[in-house]
Amino acid sequence: MNINPLRTYSSKRVYYILLVSLLFLYILVYGLPYRPNLIYIHGYTLTKKLISLKYPWQFKDFKTCRTPNFNIKYSSPDEESIEILADAAERALKTLGRDFKFSPARRILIVALDRKDDLSENFLWENKGAVGVYWADSIRVISPASCVFEDYWLDGPIIHELTHYIIDQLAGGNYPKWFTEGLAQYEESIITGRFWLEDRLSSFHSFYEYRRLTGNFDDLKDQELAYYQSYLMIKALVEDKGFDVINKILRDLSRGRTFERVFMSRINQSPEEYFKKINTIHQKEKGDSLEN
Known part of the structure; x- marks a missing residue:
């Protein structure tokens, strides 16, 4: 499980203060235009460092x-x-x-x-x-x-x-939740030769659309289904393009580019289009349907 420190109630106030401060600093040093995601990365990284000061x-x-x-x-x-x-x-x-x-x-x-x-x-x-x-x-x-x-x-x-x-170190927190959860499951399955949801696959029928998976992952009612769809997406990406495309995506994300733009440039499809294609293929094999 991955918990983003900028999305927990105890860190929100610190986050917004840091974000505004970094925004003004960025504009002062670099002028406009600016990359909001790059500011997010700096704020996220600084927040992690502040939190880690209490560990000792x-x-x-x-x-x-x-x-x-x-x-x-x-x-x-x-x-x-x-x-x-x-x-x-x-x-x-x-x-x-x-x-x-x-x-x-x-x-x-x-x-x-x-x-x-x-x-x-x-x-x-x-x-x-x-x-x-x-x-x-x-x-x-x-x-x-x-x-x-x-x-x-x-x-x-x-x-x-x-x-x-x-993933967090390489991309600076600049990624959707499904992406890191999908990768974590994929690596587990490759390294151990096991997939933790293997016994549940027959129970998954109506799949979530991409906009729901990427918008409120943690709030989705069927978390196992959300994790499974994330895994399918990563598995398909690696099988289609090789694992090196994952490292290229992570490198691009670390530079403050949006996930949608990075995905489009590396895969030549939007993540939503690719996600729907993968789920449609998978569901045709099972005879299931995509949720509206």
Whole structure:
């Protein structure tokens, strides 16, 4: 799960102050015209940095496990489970780093929590089964010691959340929610050989239109359907154009271009047209219909 710090109630006031300040600064330095998305990237990045300033004291009572690429904070007495998490994190980064041509500039913070409820308490939202969250340059996951997974590598959240982290670093937060969720699921399926919604596929019938998926992703009633459609979109993109097109899109987004313009320039179709085409093909195979 990816939570945008600029879309949570506690950060909105800070965000708007930063946005207005950056707008005036941008106009002062560069003049008009300006790119709103570029201002958004600067505001988003600064907000993450401000939020991360509290991490040292927020987790001051946690123990630390350091690996070549991660600082893992934990409170569980079961240190063996943290070694499992550390191994999974380094293993995931090796593959994801190759796919996205990404190497972290500093150790990535992972916070291992003891209970699912701890995620809710961290972010003041009702946890509906999430075992991992990416938030403001940090990854929060349920400790392997607290999970019922038979295999933490195959079933745990680390691949999914680390994908969110990498995408966020590469694009500066300038992407729609479905895009990062689709990529996270795609990487999970490729790396582990499993797709988490495999048993639910026969129950998906009336699909969401693109305008709904991209407009209010988190508010859609059937979240599993929304995630599945996101996965289908990414899977089709990679199969059609190769994974390198994903890296080109991310690079373009980091320069402050809109997602719609970037997608059109790289795919020669609007994301809405491409999305509808993919879903129509998929639904014809299943005999389903597209929601109006």
